[in-house]
Amino acid sequence: MIEEVLVTLRANPKIDPVLSTWSWEVPLYLFLGGLAAGIMFFAAIMVLANRQREAPFVTEKLVLWTVILLSVGMAALFLDLSHRWYVFRFYTAFRPSSPMSWGSWILIIIYPICLLQILSTFRQGYPNLARRLERFDIGALALDLSERFRRRIAWISIPFALALGIYTGLLLNTLVARPFWNTAILPVLFLVSALSTAAALTILGTSIKGERNLFTQIDFSLIAVEIFLVLLLVIDLSTGSQVQLAALDLILGGRYTVGFWLLFFSIGLLIPILLEGRELLRKSTSAFYLAPLFVLIGGYLLRQVVMNIGLHSSWVDYANQFDPQLLQLLQ
Amino acid sequence: MTRYAMVIDTLTCVGCGDCVTACKTENQMPDGLTRDWVVETTTGEYPNLSTEFRSERCNHCSHATCVYVCPTGASHFWRDTNIVLVDSGKCTGCKACIAACPYDARLIMHPEGYVDKCTFCHHRVENGLDPACVSTCPTHCMHFGVLDDPAGKVSTLLRTRNYKTLLQETGNEPNVYYLT
Amino acid sequence: MTGCAAGVRRPGTGELTVSPTICDICFWKCAGIVYKDGGEPWKVVGNPNDLHSRGRLCTRGTAGLGAYLDPDRLKTPLLRVDNNGNQRFKPVSWDEALEFIAARLRKLASDHGPEKLALFSHGSGGGHFKHLLQAYGSRSFVAPSFAQCRGPREVAFKLTYGEGVGSPDRTDMEHSRCIVLIGSHIGENLHNSQVQTFAAALHKKAKLITVDPRFSVPAGKSDYWLPIKPGTDIALLLAWMHVLIQEDLYDRDYVTRYTHGFTELKEHVRKFTPEWAYPITAIPAARIRETARVMAANAPATLIHPGRHVAWYGDDTQRLRAVAILNALLGSWGRPGGYYQQEKVALPNYPIPEYPKITARVQDANRGKYPEAYAGVSTAVFDASIGPDALYKAWIVYGTNLPLTVPGVAGRLQEAADSLDLIVAIDIQPCEVTGYADVILPECTYLERYDTLRNAPERRPSLALRMPAFKPKYDSKPGWWIAKQLGKRLGLGDYFPWKDYTEVLEWQLKQVGSSLAEMKKTGVKVFPRTTPMYFTEGTDIEFNTPTGKIEIYSTQLAKLGFDPLPKYSAHQEPPPDYYRLNYGRAPAHTFGRTQNNKYLFEIMPENVIWVHPTVARKWDLENGRYVRLKNQDGVESNRIRIRVTERIRPDSVFMAHGFGHTAEGLRLASGRGADDAALITNIPHDPIMGASGMRANFVTFLEDEV
């Protein structure tokens, strides 16, 4: 028998007994960042494929939301900082070894790209607002120019959209100290999920049947890929190290089994793929909004659940002899 | 890079926790937060037993994942050594470093919002003193010194005794050694 | 690369002030140095010139500031008032409190005589009150360090060698090549230099033999761990003697030159073979032989450690006699690696008038029992304080928390309080005993006061100074001041001619060629030895015993009708479904005095009950769950957390002593863990000197309802 206990009580808040450094803010950011990336991607692809007419909602309307979603995500990140007024420190250094540093600089570049992308279809998407903008010479010039370079802007948007989408997964994946995140499937999964949520939002928002149909098809395939990736992830972890096996146990009978399979996997993937499948087979279209709604909820749950499991999975596992709650008496 | 190491003799450590109280007072740690802790591992069945006590803290890894992950440079190596510090004036409290430490050795937030951790008592080391925990240990089982000096105390111990480090497989190259 | 962490203030960068102290978190009295950083309390560290601390304090001493900072400390004198049948304490001025006490004591002296006052004390401040008592007319002082602690050892060694082991224990471990620990759990028992010299021996690969039914910390460091059946140590000790004599491994020269009664011993132990001891102790005969040979091979640098808390089973003096004899056979008393000879400074007392003649002795309380009790027996003094023919009518209780400290008294403390005319409790924090007092006086902590000079017997004679590092917090006062104020009010001012205690210190230090100014700087002054530390080989020595020899055969015990040579007799076994209650020290705490210290609370906020996995299975006890314990007499404990561990025998359970406080004023400590003392109700007393046998109790498990 091996007994391993802490002789001196250790109960550092948010570290013991399990890491709980991050709560909803980071997952929300990862979700919104992914969503924005997906919208950028589809808006650009539709432009390049000359299918703007068929998919006006995503290319002309939804695209405005990229900056809004990103900003809300950033605000959530800001809320998560516990030394908030030092946020400017992200931009007084560039640390090539730090994904977070990359992330903060990428965002600086992505914002203007998003703006250009928005401007390039602004007159079609938001004619009233565009007219107001045109009152300023510089506004009119910006609109003219970005419309002229619409295709080029779309070309540039694609790699950045993909980078942003992957980045949300990489952020966790590079934290090798958390065995559950330590699989190369994670960034891909997050990227596909990012695209899927953007597709879902499009289905939900568009009033044009053709666009909805197109994106239902796209989403269906993306969810199928996601399901495949989840299974790959399980296989990948199961061939990993001791600590990864322990991490996998968290979703195979451990305390996150329900969270992962019932919440994320069923609600976020299984149910929507069935619903969308039925729709594509024209079995039913009455509740078309259900599937994308599930996809969006699932997209958020994926990030929340994966983050929690990752924080929970650890290299060390010491038990306290003494009741850590007693330390509250010191307050 | 100068490599500082702590070498702790588990054969004499009695698990008394003096290293913990010494750190708390020396470094004026807020109530409820600790930079070091003591683990007891018992193996076997009565009466064929063995116990090992280990005083643990940040390993001041040569390959410090916490430093690499920090977006602001707040987590850094002190003066070209392996001593890993957090500069509270640069720390945003993003907590990436905490998640990046496989030893869970960073203590979460100082109540003022920045990350706090074992400093190897660099404020003492730079005055030629041992860290507080080392200098108070009543069994004299803790040793501190520079690894690069082959004739030094810690190198000699590592050369002449069996030792281990924690979780070698993380690749972090920890610099707290346990004599066994 | 950035330099220092901007923004965070580095410790020790303010204006530093240092002052010497003597740690009072336990009775080892290590000299330390108190640091203030920018005027704020920072830390206490060991004084490098001190033999007790060797520059390092233990876990508890390092946390000493916690006592000073404790917000739950006693803040003002408190007087018990009767509020329509409800007893409560009212804060009063020092004048009122002292006058109240003086009035009662004056009346006590005139109505019953001053010898009716008893003092319970433990710790360095007690001296001020012993002085007060003697000036007043009583010599009834009693400390738990005798009958609840090392009394049996001191008596046994006095009977054998003519002198006791003393405190700090005169063990020469740093030179030992073999150490035998019988129960002593050094490492958990954290007496500082004891641990340091023990560790030094380990570093030098001394052989370590630990006899302990529990896999204690030193057991884990041992070459030989002998998991003995509890209560059977005398059998093992006799078998070891048998082997040493039978195999001719004892120190013949030493025995011939110094001892008396070897032939009787040889005859006595002839039948106590290892084979005889095996079924009693559960230690295989071969193991007993092997360990005896290891001891002999390293003798005389083999220390059979005398232990310290040895009040176990009621036959403790005899067990410690066996320990003393075993040491004599190995020739370790007075030899390097065994027991060294201590020396202290010849420090004169401040001149005061002679005390009044006192005929009453504290031993009167023993009512003819315990002939070898050279000091007061707490339980006897307690018993003699109840009822119409009580010997005592008033108590001063200085730093002794009777209910947790003296098992067996908790249940009858109210009875005693009802019978006594006055109980004065002098303490630093509200604890269980202060709840029974008529008056509570808040002493300031050791960090806020001057005290008597430490003049402890050691390897080298030395003096150490305790001086205030801080002004007393709240309305607390130093013990010397309290004693003097009481003396003045009792008309004993002549015995307290000093205005300030520093006058006493200054005078005393001058006599030995030092000064207060010097001591304030150094904290410790070491003097040269004037006597040898070990016996000079080949010379004869006169021991302070009737025969002038080391009495293997005790002529004194023979005269008193006790066994002159130790014998083994069996102790009670646990009844079915009950487990022997074993207890001991936890390194992070001192008895019951540190549970409210925030630093120590933080690393160990409660005690846990160790149970063997088979026991856990039988009773369905999960790690971390809370249970209650019930002893053989139906006494129930507070809730305590389960620790399932292989380190304990299946027939016993173990807990650290000092927890389970009920005093509400202790906000951290109150209600945390269980109190072993409350569960110790079956107490066989040592007939020779009155020690309380504390290990004859059995407990079973109850569900915790909360």
Ligand SMILES: Nc1nc2c(c(=O)[nH]1)N[C@H]1C(S)=C(S)[C@@H](COP(=O)(O)OP(=O)(O)OC[C@H]3O[C@@H](n4cnc5c(=O)[nH]c(N)nc54)[C@H](O)[C@@H]3O)O[C@H]1N2
């Ligand atoms: N941290 C800390 N250290 C302290 C103190 C403190 O309060 N806190 N107090 C100090 C004081 S005043 C004292 S007196 C000492 C006491 O310390 P010691 O003298 O070391 O105390 P013991 O009672 O001998 O030690 C308890 C050990 O005896 C074992 N034991 C129980 N029953 C038996 C038995 O039948 N036979 C044998 N061989 N062993 C048995 C227990 O398992 C346990 O390991 O500690 C001192 N050191």
Ligand SMILES: Nc1nc2c(c(=O)[nH]1)N[C@H]1C(S)=C(S)[C@@H](COP(=O)(O)OP(=O)(O)OC[C@H]3O[C@@H](n4cnc5c(=O)[nH]c(N)nc54)[C@H](O)[C@@H]3O)O[C@H]1N2
């Ligand atoms: N059940 C059980 N009983 C035991 C033991 C055991 O192991 N188990 N061990 C026994 C042994 S070995 C010993 S030595 C005794 C020790 O017995 P005690 O000396 O009574 O033990 P403590 O709990 O350390 O101290 C008692 C009181 O001193 C107070 N005090 C602390 N500092 C100061 C101060 O500076 N000034 C004043 N005035 N008061 C102060 C504390 O608040 C506490 O109320 O207990 C014995 N009793």
Ligand code: SF4
């Ligand atoms: S102070 Fe020393 S002996 Fe005590 S637990 Fe720490 S390392 Fe071990």
Ligand code: SF4
């Ligand atoms: S132990 Fe953790 S916190 Fe310390 S240097 Fe290594 S990775 Fe960083």
Ligand code: SF4
């Ligand atoms: S919490 Fe502070 S030290 Fe840690 S990674 Fe973030 S900025 Fe760096």
Ligand code: SF4
């Ligand atoms: S080296 Fe200093 S900071 Fe680190 S654990 Fe030891 S005392 Fe604390």
Ligand code: SF4
């Ligand atoms: S042994 Fe520890 S608690 Fe006792 S006096 Fe020394 S330092 Fe203080």
Ligand SMILES: [Mo]
């Ligand atoms: Mo004691």
